[in-house]
Structure formats: C-alpha cells, structure tokens
Amino acid sequence: MSPHLGLLIRRNPRIAAVLALLLGGTLAETAGAAEMMMYPTATSSFSWPTATAWAPISGLNDPNDGVSAPENDFVGDSANACAYYAMDSNYIYLRMRVQFSGTVDSSTFRDFHTFYIDRKGYGNENGLPDYGISWDSKSNDTSNHGLEFQIAPTSKPTTWGDLKMDDKDNSTGSKLIPDINGTATGGSGIASGWVSHTVGADGYIRTVDGQSTTNFGTTTYIDFAVSWNYLASQYTAYPGGATTNTSALGLNQQWYFALGTNHATTDHGYPSADIAGGANASTAFPSQGGSGWSSVVSTAIVPEPTALILLASAGVLFLPRRRSS
Ligand SMILES: [Ca+2]
Ligand SMILES: [Ca+2]
Ligand SMILES: [Ca+2]
Numbered sequence: 001m002s003p004h005l006g007l008l009i010r011r012n013p014r015i016a017a018v019l020a021l022l023l024g025g026t027l028a029e030t031a032g033a034a035e036m037m038m039y040p041t042a043t044s045s046f047s048w049p050t051a052t053a054w055a056p057i058s059g060l061n062d063p064n065d066g067v068s069a070p071e072n073d074f075v076g077d078s079a080n081a082c083a084y085y086a087m088d089s090n091y092i093y094l095r096m097r098v099q100f101s102g103t104v105d106s107s108t109f110r111d112f113h114t115f116y117i118d119r120k121g122y123g124n125e126n127g128l129p130d131y132g133i134s135w136d137s138k139s140n141d142t143s144n145h146g147l148e149f150q151i152a153p154t155s156k157p158t159t160w161g162d163l164k165m166d167d168k169d170n171s172t173g174s175k176l177i178p179d180i181n182g183t184a185t186g187g188s189g190i191a192s193g194w195v196s197h198t199v200g201a202d203g204y205i206r207t208v209d210g211q212s213t214t215n216f217g218t219t220t221y222i223d224f225a226v227s228w229n230y231l232a233s234q235y236t237a238y239p240g241g242a243t244t245n246t247s248a249l250g251l252n253q254q255w256y257f258a259l260g261t262n263h264a265t266t267d268h269g270y271p272s273a274d275i276a277g278g279a280n281a282s283t284a285f286p287s288q289g290g291s292g293w294s295s296v297v298s299t300a301i302v303p304e305p306t307a308l309i310l311l312a313s314a315g316v317l318f319l320p321r322r323r324s325s
Contacts, residue, residue: 032210060294061082083259094224095222126287128152131248144174151168159283161271206223253299
C-alpha cells in the first residue's frame with residue numbers, strides 16, 4: 001500500500017470502515033478454508049484471483065436438492081451465489097459452489113463438473129451449448145483426464161439429463177493436441193490455422209473447502225482457469241469449420257453459462273445429479289437462455305471492486321467537509 005493511501009485511510013474513518021467491512025467479510029467466508037490444487041498436478045503453482053475479484057453469475061442459484069453425494073449438489077442464493085467469474089488478460093476464471101461441507105482430499109471428487117457455455121450469436125443458437133469446460137475427476141490420471149474442453153452434440157436432448165458432451169479432441173481416453181494441455185496427435189488431428197499456445201499453462205483447477213454460507217451451512221468451491229490463448233487456438237476446429245472467426249471464445253463477447261454434474265461418472269456421462277439455476281436433470285431442455293442457463297455475461301475485463309470502492313471513498317476527501325457539530 002502506498003504511504004499516501006495509508007494516510008488517507010488513517011485520516012478518514014469512512015475509508016477505514018469500508019476496508020474493515022471488505023476484509024472482515026472476506027475473512028469470515030474463508031475462515032478455516034483449505035485450498036487443494038487438482039489440475040494439472042497437486043503441486044501446480046498458480047495465481048488465482050483475489051477474493052473480491054469474483055463476480056456472481058446471475059441466474060445460476062440453486063437449492064439444496066438433497067443429492068446423495070453432496071459434492072454433486074450445486075447450491076447458492078442471493079446471500080451466497082452458486083457461480084462466479086473473473087477475467088484478466090491471460091485467463092478466464094470460473095467458480096461453482098457445491099454442498100460438500102467436509103475437508104476435501106484427493107479422493108473426495110470422482111465425478112464430473114461442467115461449465116456449459118453458449119456464446120450468443122455464434123455456433124449453436126438453439127439452447128445447446130457451443131462448448132463445455134469440464135473437470136473429469138473420475139480418474140486421477142491428469143495426463144489423460146482432468147480439465148477437458150468439450151463440444152456439444154448436434155441434436156438437442158429431451159431433458160438436461162439427456163445432454164451428453166463430446167471431447168474437443170475426439171478422444172475419450174487421452175489428451176490430444178486440441179484438448180487443454182494436449183500434446184499427442186491422432187483422432188481429429190490439428191486443424192489448419194492452429195494458434196500456438198503454452199501447453200502446461202492452458203488451464204488449472206482447484207477446490208476451496210470451508211466456505212460458510214447464510215443458508216447452506218459450509219460449502220466448497222470448485223475453481224477453473226482456462227487461458228484465453230488456449231481458447232483462441234480453437235477457432236478453426238469448431239465442428240462445421242467456422243473458419244471466419246478469429247476466436248470462438250474470447251474477450252468482449254456475450255456468453256450464457258449452465259452447470260451440470262454427476263457422481264462417479266466421466267465427463268462423457270449425463271448430468272444426472274444436478275443442473276444449476278433451479279433446473280434439474282428432469283427439466284425439459286430449454287431454448288437459448290431458458291431454464292438452467294444464466295443471464296448473459298459479457299467477457300470484458302473490469303477493475304476489481306476493491307479498487308473501485310477505494311477510488312470512490314478517496315473521492316469523498318475532495319468534497320467540501322461538513323463542519324462537525
Ligand atoms: Ca442443487
Ligand atoms: Ca451459441
Ligand atoms: Ca438443481
């Protein structure tokens with residue numbers, strides 16, 4: 001912190017109060033929280049967004065549905081959102097909240113958890129996702145599974161529970177070059193126009209347990225990061241060959257999100273356990289933006305709320321001071 005900012009805070013009780021509220025709120029929600037890196041390896045080092053950088057994704061809140069495996073039950077409400085996002089020039093970060101209340105260890109998750117993405121005005125416009133970003137934790141072999149990039153089927157399912165995604169690399173058992181951190185060739189191979197990216201830094205997953213809520217007790221976050229550079233590398237490989245798009249997924253676009261999960265299943269299974277946004281596996285598969293889909297999110301980098309509040313508070317100093325009575 002700069003000496004000037006420190007002076008501002010010491011001299012202005014309103015700034016001090018705002019800071020105390022921010023820091024207190026942050027600490028209250030993360031008390032006892034334990035972070036566990038899940039992908040690419042348990043010892044991977046990565047710089048995640050600060051607590052205040054995560055913005056809620058509107059429309060994905062979901063009740064406790066009583067799913068038998070609580071790690072497969074999405075939960076969130078107006079007090080503690082079900083899903084969040086953050087962005088910077090290198091990565092998009094996505095966060096989902098599940099009902100799991102215990103201490104996460106390396107065997108807690110043997111499931112899949114997916115962020116479905118429908119880019120508005122591109123590709124599928126009938127309610128189907130364009131892509132999925134999925135954590136396949138059924139196997140702990142992260143050289144072949146883990147964080148996976150998916151594409152949707154060509155025809156709409158009857159219900160959310162009938163949705164079955166495919167691997168971007170057309171390989172269910174390995175990570176070929178079109179997949180996140182993929183290094184092998186085969187299957188669909190590499191489309192022409194492939195953009196190079198730093199394999200190994202394509203994406204990350206962690207869990208953060210011990211997340212207190214107002215109405216769901218203790219919960220757990222699953223956090224995803226996928227690099228913009230990796231996503232830009234996908235452009236000619238979209239099924240049907242959308243070769244005119246310089247990037248299928250990138251900054252300054254409009255996206256819908258949905259969440260799906262199932263227990264003891266790979267990312268090629270059906271999201272039978274839960275769908276977020278008040279939907280469930282039995283919910284009729286909707287049209288674009290319908291039940292289960294979030295409100296539209298703009299993929300634009302915005303300043304962190306903390307910085308905005310500090311600036312706004314500092315501005316108070318430049319207003320005429322009211323004489324104390
Ligand atoms: Ca739920
Ligand atoms: Ca679309
Ligand atoms: Ca649900």
